[in-house]
Amino acid sequence: MTGQRATQETDLPTPPPAPGTSRPGGRTARTRAAVRDAVLTGLVEHGYPGLTVEYVAEHSGIHKTTLYRRWGNLEGLVVDALDLAGEDSWTPPDTGSLEGDLRALAQTTAASFEDPAAAAAPTAFVAAAFQSERAADALNAFYAQRFARCEVIVARAVSRHELDRRTDAGALVRAVISPLFLRLFITREPIDGTLAAQSADAALAAARAGVFNSPAESA
Known part of the structure; x- marks a missing residue:
């Protein structure tokens, strides 16, 4: 829920570190x-604010002229880095139960931020989204795709008669992840496995109560 470096003119990116890139x-x-x-x-x-095209050129081995020609500007570089993340092979957990899937999703998210070094890049992308509209759009698209991939979790739960078919998969998955992201990026509080389990269980209880049922189909 990133790489080897080339030293000659060669091309670009990925976003928040994701397994299976x-x-x-x-x-x-x-x-x-x-x-x-x-x-x-x-x-x-x-x-x-401190990132420059000159820095990217120096550390990638790609001439600055090439960077401007292919990516236009710094925003283009950051956006492409996020776009490439969507090309990975990440799939949501499949534990055999809705409770297991939601808990595994929350635990995986929490674990990915436990290592400060691994968490630095995704955190930096979130920060960039607050300062660049294009970066914000790219980050939105990245997570929209992640949530779309998670729709299978609800589809499987419906087939097992664990959820109402009207359940909005995107709303449910966002409810699982939101408490974690609130602490990570807003209040800057630590997160752990206990919080991840609580977040998943709360979202599961709400889903079973019909909180996420689509209004358009609830009549």
């Missing part, structure tokens, strides 16, 4: 990966 082959992909890694490193070290 895949990179297509070829020179363009290597260039994109090199630039992506430089963007991630720069965001972690300097934040969005």
Whole structure:
């Protein structure tokens, strides 16, 4: 819920670290990966305000002229880094029960932020989204895709008669993750496995009570 560096002219990115990131082959992909890694490193070290095209050029080995020609500006580099994240092979957990799936999803999210080094890049992307409208749009698209992939969790639960077919999958998954993100990015409080389990269980109880049933189909 990111890379090897090239030293010659090659291309770019990925976003919040996600397991199973895949990179297509070829020179363009290597260039994109090199630039992506430089963007991630720069965001972690300097934040969005301190990141420059010059920094990306120096740390990726890609000439500044090429960066401007292919990505336009710094925003384009950051947006592409997020876009590439959506090309990974991540899939939601499949434990055999809705409770297990939601708990596993919450636990995985919490665990991904336990290591400060691993959490630095996704945190930097969130910060960039507060300062760049294009970065915000890209981050929104990234998580929208993640939530869409999680729809299968609800589909399986419906097939097992664990949930009403009217359940809004996106609303349920957001309810699982939101308490964690509130602490991570707003109140800056620590999160752990206990909080993850509580978040999942609360969302599950609400779903079973019909809180997330689609209004359009509830009549």
